[in-house]
Amino acid sequence: MRYDNLLDSLGNTPLVGLPRLSPSPRARLWAKLEDRNPTGSVKDRAAFYMIAQAEKEGRLVPGATILEPTSGNTGISLAMVAKLRGYRLIVVMPENTSEERRHLLRMYGAEIIGSPAAGGSNEAVRVAKGLAAEHPDWVMLYQYGNEANARAHYETTGPEILADLPSITHFVAGLGTTGTLMGAGRYLREQKPSVQIVAAEPRYGELVYGLRNVDEGFVPELYDPSILTTRFSVSSADALRRTRELVAAEGIFAGISAGCALHAGLALARKSDACDIVVLIADAGWKYLSTGAYSGTLEEAEHSLDGQLWA
């Protein structure tokens, strides 16, 4: 495959069968490998689309400053594009994210403002909204409410999946900004109404849920529950176990959120005689090596992940 530059190589990621993890030859699991994107994660799709849309609307001009709350992957993707396009990028990121994410952000020239670990990404969003109000000339793309995020998946991820696997019965992905599920989910249901769209939501340690009033929670503006068939909560323990199974059984070195999605995918596969389940693998494991997720006992890995934002 040949492209004129890195940005043009976005998407068209491989769909890889999981013959050893699939319960039977008729109940099949497939992994969509989103690490095969320019900066190594599914967020490249959203980031590229959000920047392109902002440029088209005239909101982003050379030398502009972009501000974004992110637990890492979106920031990394935006940082790469910002570097190439000459924008300044300020990222608000929770302190309880892996060191590798910080390295990559600084490598691309992004500035990081840390938000408190307690309260996770909710706090990052709060801090970023406050900064945006103080700096009206900064451009907050706001992945949680930006329709270009979901549209990226409606126009690229969804069509790629259906083209590769017309027999698809279920699509399972992690639920964060909800962009992937809203965009790809909407596309798939429009084209093939029988497809089940299933969310796998990471369940973190207590610290991440913070101590704020329960009425101050956060639901991404993009979220439309009518697109989903159902939504599962997956513990770090289960996500870790499945991430390691992906390596051991299929040789796939994936990030921990992939284990989260795979756990839900396996639960669905066990309920069907015949199915073709696509599980979205958001990124590879490189950014999580320092968390101990891939070495030591599962108990040690779980313990080390407690309090971390691992997805």
Added chain:
Amino acid sequence: MSIEVRIPTILRTYTDGAKQVEGTGSTLGELIADLESRHAGLSARLIDAGAQSPALRRFVNVYLNDEDVRFLSGLDTPVKDGDTVTVLPAVAGG
């Protein structure tokens, strides 16, 4: 009969600090009413009774055996002995 209900940190003021409590009921709504009888004030944090018909509050997520009850039957979701109900505040990801 007992159903295990996991309580997030912010709501443990209603359970004397307990991260897990037990209750009974044949639906989620009944279970929450049962918990309310021993943990006064908890129900109002979970349910908006003032709406047209009582519903879970917007920023509270409840899972029955790890499945979001809003995709089952909400407060009418049947529950049984041995089930686990998890309550969590809504958080961002990404």
